[in-house]
Amino acid sequence: MLNKNKLFAQREVNVIPDVSKALSWLEAHPDALKGIGRGIERETLRVEPDGHLATTGHPESLGSALKHDWITTDFAETLLEFITPVDQNIDHMLSFLRDIHRHVARELGQERMWPFSMPCIIDDADKIELAQYGSSNIGKMKTLYRQGLKNRYGALMQTISGIHYNFSLPLSFWREWADVKDAESGKETISAGYLRLIRNYYRFGWVIPYLFGASPAICSSFLQGRESNLPFETNDKGTLWLPYATSLRLSDLGYTNKSQSGLGITFNSLEGYVAALKAAIKTPSEEYAAIGTKDADGNWLQLNTNVLQIENELYAPIRPKRVTRSGEAPSDALQRGGIEYIEVRSLDINPFSAIGVDANQVRFLDLFLIWCTLADAPEMSADELLCSRKNWNRVVLEGRKPGQMIAVGCSATQHTLVEVGKALFADLRRVAEVLDSNEGSTQYQQVCDQLVASFDDPELTYSARILHAMKENGLTGTGVALAEQYRHLLCEEPLDVLSEDDFTRQAQASVLAQETLEQSDTLDFASYLASREG
DSSP, X not given: OHHHHHHHHHHHHTOSOOOHXXXXXXXXXXXXXXXXXXXXXXXXEEEOTTSBBOOSOOOGGGOOTTTOXXXXXXXBTTEEEEEOOOBSOHHHHHHHHHHHHHHHHHHSTTOEEOOSSSOOBOSOGGGOOBOOOOSSHHHHHHHHHHHHHHHHXXXXXXXXXXXXXXXXXXXXXXXXXXXXXXXXXXXXXXXXXXXXXXXXXXXHTTHHHHHHOOBXXXXXXXXXXOOOOSOOEEOTTSXXXXXXXXXXXXXXXXXXXXXXXXXXXXXXXXXXXXXXXXXXXXXXXXHHHTTOSBOTTSOBOOSOSBSOSSGGGOOOSEEEEOOOOTTOXXXXXXXXXXXXXXXXXXXXXXXXXXXXXXXXXXXXXXXXXXXXXXXXXXXXXXXXXXXXXXXXXHHHHXXXXXXXXXXXXXXXXXXXXXXXXXXXXXXXXXXXXHHHHHHTSOHHHHHHHHHHHHHHOGGGSHHHHHXXXXXXXXXXXXXXXXXXXXXXXXXXXXXXXXXXXXXXHHHHHHHHHHHHHHHHOOSOHHHXXXXXXX
């Protein structure tokens, strides 16, 4: 009866699509959801015991950051990135990720892994060393791309860390839901399904930072003396915060790029998305042309002066993806085989987990992404994408504000965030019952019951909980304490699904693979870049 009442409330306020028919279909076809593919990428800064950014290079004992399957670097030498293989078992995937953390914690000596998305104390952004990948052309290109990011947006923005969640529905789902015969012949139908998911994600994905945003504050060093027009509150511990913020990482202060808002990239068709993306990497930018590609001494400054140096420079809260072949651009991979999976990029580092993410978050994302696939999703214009961004901005800057409103599209119609959130969770609980029936458990339903309470009590959200600690002990003090706690915990724990031999073999193989690549290069760097541009 409770669920029916919730669904009645959902229809009454009309704040989300009516998914009742699709949910009834799902309840009749529970096997369609068996075999969901998942993977996690976790970023974390290496820091000194006092919370300052580490100045050491990527530890040699971890192998080659260019060729290691599980342990690499992102923007900087001090920004680690851990990658799990595709996995259909949540517990196994998280154990794999935890084993990576356990191994790395032991290899870092006195250094720690920073437990927040927003960076630690960085006294001088100019001294942040770009990630180094060796002397091969591809290695040099990866570093030069990062040089371009630094020159375009500043190094500080690039040290912000996050969790990326990769998600794919099983072929059995597409067979039942859309009468797909196989992945190749059904690639257009499957791609259209994932694009539908993405459009709904833009419309309703602000629920992720509301629940899990964990960056309501920044270290004062992050501003590096710059003025901010945000009405920060502060304490005597070098911490700046907004009282109702959830994820400053996702705000204009963080990992976004205003200059890309005019690209007109939409998600109505794969052809349109790929065409717009390809156009962006070939469209000259006056702003970046002013930087130039080389300085007066002939040192490279960026890969090119176009709006995007490469496709990965497009900042988005979610991306359609396909595993690329050697030398293949992401958009070419999508054109060739269609969308294979989607990458969710809106998760802050979870400071309450030693590995930055937990099973409750993974299960929520499963539920939400399945809902996004089932719900009707009319085409979105570039204007509506900008309107959806306004909703996201409201949530990331003041999502816990009492009475916070959420707009519907670009119309003047608004509803309270609480109304929309509860209506959404009424649907998610029905999806949870299906997934739990497949697993013979109640874990998905428990996640729903736990998280829906955050709408009536915003103090239960991650951002509210961590902000209490930051106000009392400062961002740095809280981060240092958590980093030390997790370092001790991880170093003491035995490996679970991997062995030290696995890590040794992977590190040695990665070093050998990099050496082989460096020996096989025949083009000079300039010619190599020209060949890629062509």
